[in-house]
Amino acid sequence: MTWKIPTALLALVLLVAGVVGEVAWSQHVSVADVDLSAGPTHRTATLSRSLDRTALAEGPLAGRTIVVDPGHQLGNHNYPRKINRQVPAGGFRKPCNTTGTSTDGGYPEATFAWQVAKRLRTRLQHLGATVRMTRHSNRQDRWGPCVDRRGRAGNKAGADLKISIHGDGNYAAGAHGFHVIAPTDRRPWTHDIYRSSRRLALATRAALRHAGVPVANYIAGGDGLDFRGDLATLNLADEPTVMVELGNMRNRRDAGRMTSARGRAAYARALASGARHFLH
Known part of the structure; x- marks a missing residue:
């Protein structure tokens, strides 16, 4: 048949x-x-x-390890003794952490950093990277981690780079825009990473500019770059590291971008692009 x-x-x-x-x-x-x-x-x-x-x-970032540091923690203000204790910061000591700032409408910097960080993690993972977060929650009953732990977060993991996400709280009239902070050359703390961190800062700045985010108009030089030697998050790292103040949360226009899902997605997309260009 x-x-x-x-x-x-x-x-x-x-x-x-x-x-x-x-x-x-x-x-x-x-x-x-x-x-x-x-x-x-x-x-x-x-x-x-x-x-x-x-x-x-x-993926283009397969085999790479990236540390994402969402600044502060939502509950820091509930633990003043813990966050005010002194910790190593790279040749000196400073408070464990701070409460962070907020928009005039009360949207906390910790929540902004957390939401951008989660989006960034997803994008980097889709590119093949292994992502390590310095904190794993955004809660009122949590605090820290301290800045020394944030600074060393990628060292044992052999991280390829670290991005620390923040929002600024400048009260100057008309102050707006982003800036990228990289470490200065401080032997022995940052001498091995300050050049590569500058390159990472340049790649991050270029990506944010390309995304249409305005450069800060209140940072010396007016080029969106700042170099500091007083930040443990930068000083204690063994990998290229930058801290990004993605906008001034006290500025109405910046706050509008930072409180919108679309704006946070644009920040994450730009940060992922900057990391990818730096690593390639």
Whole structure:
């Protein structure tokens, strides 16, 4: 007896086989990873997971480790004794942490930094990077970590770079825009990273400019770059490190960008682009 396969069913089988074969060849995904006996929804989900694993293994930042430091912690103000105790900062001591600033409407810097950091983590992971966060929550019943721990966060992990995310709180009339802070040359603390940190600062500034974020008009030089030797987050790092004040939270226009999901997505996209360009 001769079996006749309905034309529509044959076309569907050939289409699935062709798509799976093409993806497997172009993305190095094994056809064996896709269960063709399963339903269409299961096949699609399985193929999607296979492609995600391949993208992470072969992304432009595969093999790279990046530390993302969301500045402050939402509950710091509830623990004054803990955050005011003195900790090492690179040849001197300073308070463990601060409460951070906020917009005039009460949107906290800690929450802004946390929300941008999570978006940045996702983007970097999609590019193949391993991302280490210096904190894992944004809660009123949490504090820290201290600036010395933030500074050393990537050292044992052999991190390729660190980005510390902040918002400024300058009260000067009309003060607005972002600036990128990099370490000065302070032997023995930053002598090994200050040149590479400057390059990272330049790449980060270029990416933020490209995203349309205005450069700070209240920082000396007016070029969006600042170099400081008093920050433990920079001084204690063994990898290229920058601290980014993404805007002045006391400025109405900056605050509008920082409190919007679209604005935070733009910040994260720019920071990921800067990291990628620096590493390549």
